[in-house]
Amino acid sequence: MVQVKQVEDENLCPKFTANDHLKTHKSCIKGIRIPLYQFGSYSPLDNISIKGPSRVTLEEQTILESLLLAEWEERLSEGLFRYDVTLSKIKVIVGRRKFLAQLNESWISSPLSEEDGDKRRCDQGSLAQTNCFKRQEELLFCISSGENTEPELISAALVPNCSILVIINATPVEYGHVFLLPCGVNGPLQFLEDRSLEMLLRIAIEINSCALCLFYEFSTPRTACAYFQALFFSSLLPVEAMTLDTFFSDSLRGIYVSTITGYPVKTLVFESNYNLKKMGEVIAKICSHLQEKCILYNLLIRDCGKKIFLFLQPQGSDKSSVLSPWECWGYFLFTSRSEFDQATEEALLDRLAAASLDDAEFQGVKQFCCHIVSRVSF
Numbered sequence: 001m002v003q004v005k006q007v008e009d010e011n012l013c014p015k016f017t018a019n020d021h022l023k024t025h026k027s028c029i030k031g032i033r034i035p036l037y038q039f040g041s042y043s044p045l046d047n048i049s050i051k052g053p054s055r056v057t058l059e060e061q062t063i064l065e066s067l068l069l070a071e072w073e074e075r076l077s078e079g080l081f082r083y084d085v086t087l088s089k090i091k092v093i094v095g096r097r098k099f100l101a102q103l104n105e106s107w108i109s110s111p112l113s114e115e116d117g118d119k120r121r122c123d124q125g126s127l128a129q130t131n132c133f134k135r136q137e138e139l140l141f142c143i144s145s146g147e148n149t150e151p152e153l154i155s156a157a158l159v160p161n162c163s164i165l166v167i168i169n170a171t172p173v174e175y176g177h178v179f180l181l182p183c184g185v186n187g188p189l190q191f192l193e194d195r196s197l198e199m200l201l202r203i204a205i206e207i208n209s210c211a212l213c214l215f216y217e218f219s220t221p222r223t224a225c226a227y228f229q230a231l232f233f234s235s236l237l238p239v240e241a242m243t244l245d246t247f248f249s250d251s252l253r254g255i256y257v258s259t260i261t262g263y264p265v266k267t268l269v270f271e272s273n274y275n276l277k278k279m280g281e282v283i284a285k286i287c288s289h290l291q292e293k294c295i296l297y298n299l300l301i302r303d304c305g306k307k308i309f310l311f312l313q314p315q316g317s318d319k320s321s322v323l324s325p326w327e328c329w330g331y332f333l334f335t336s337r338s339e340f341d342q343a344t345e346e347a348l349l350d351r352l353a354a355a356s357l358d359d360a361e362f363q364g365v366k367q368f369c370c371h372i373v374s375r376v377s378f
Helices: 020-029 063-077 124-128 194-207 276-292 325-329 337-342 345-353 359-375
Strands: 003-005 033-038 089-092 100-103 112-115 118-121 139-144 152-158 163-168 178-184 212-218 228-232 244-250 255-260 267-272 296-302 307-313 331-334
Touching: 033 063, 063 139, 063 163, 063 194, 100 337, 163 194, 178 194, 194 212, 194 228, 194 276, 194 296, 212 276, 212 325, 244 359, 255 276, 255 359, 267 276, 267 359, 276 296, 276 307, 276 359, 296 325, 307 325, 307 359, 325 331, 325 345, 331 337
Parallel strands: 003 152, 033 139, 100 331
Antiparallel strands: 033 152, 089 100, 112 118, 139 163, 163 178, 178 228, 212 228, 212 296, 244 255, 255 267, 267 307, 296 307
């Protein structure tokens, strides 16, 4: 049973350095009390064959999912979003791959929030200083590890160290779209690492919904900070309907690595039916290698954390040709009615293929993945 209680604990206040880069972040969250969801001390990541502390079926809604969606819907009713994304029109593009297209004439490519007519960019750089939530209402709650056996929901607490801030995306792509900003002792993290990825996988298990999409975008070598995003999409994504070709299989350790056949974006799929913590370590090492090589990539976590897609794009890609995370999935946004009506599978295939890694580089990434997976002790 998840416990809910009111806590006013000064020991939960984070400690920051005096680094100028973090001053804005410190001032934004210092003294703010928001809902805090703490994981239980038992981690199901080590053995997902054993049910986690939530003890609910996929048909039920967990405490963490209820909290996230309730807070998100409350901000929607308060008018903090640019539009109501639940009213957007979605259609299936005619063709074998069943691409999805959404018409949203109010959507913009860079997330923005407006306050008194002043537009504020909420991209990699400004998220590092948390300029995208000048109003406390834009910060929904935070998530951290806990010491109690069961998960605990604290209705108001200061932001603890090593937590994840959940922030609204004012220009959502789908229902429940939020930013997930991992914060260490010294503020937002500058790069993706295994600890933050482990927490994201834990979130996937705690939410326990097959509709959840957790994703990460590395679209520039000059990333200012590492943050994830989450949204809910109940239908099967086009990329999930494609055929897998498994090239690494270790049934004893319960991990499998596959490619997707007949898909224009070079993609690897990692699956585990046992130890998600170790799979997270594998993904973190691979992503670190890709960043060193300046290879752009997107991560998508599905199936309650048991399946991770890694979409690869070449270094030096023109900014206009870099795919968004949802485009990698086969989900396309259109702000023009005419473009939405005229969209064809052939044109979308060309869009995806133009931004994909070449065969030689992809083969090198596959070999490196096999090397990393075989070295990690499960």
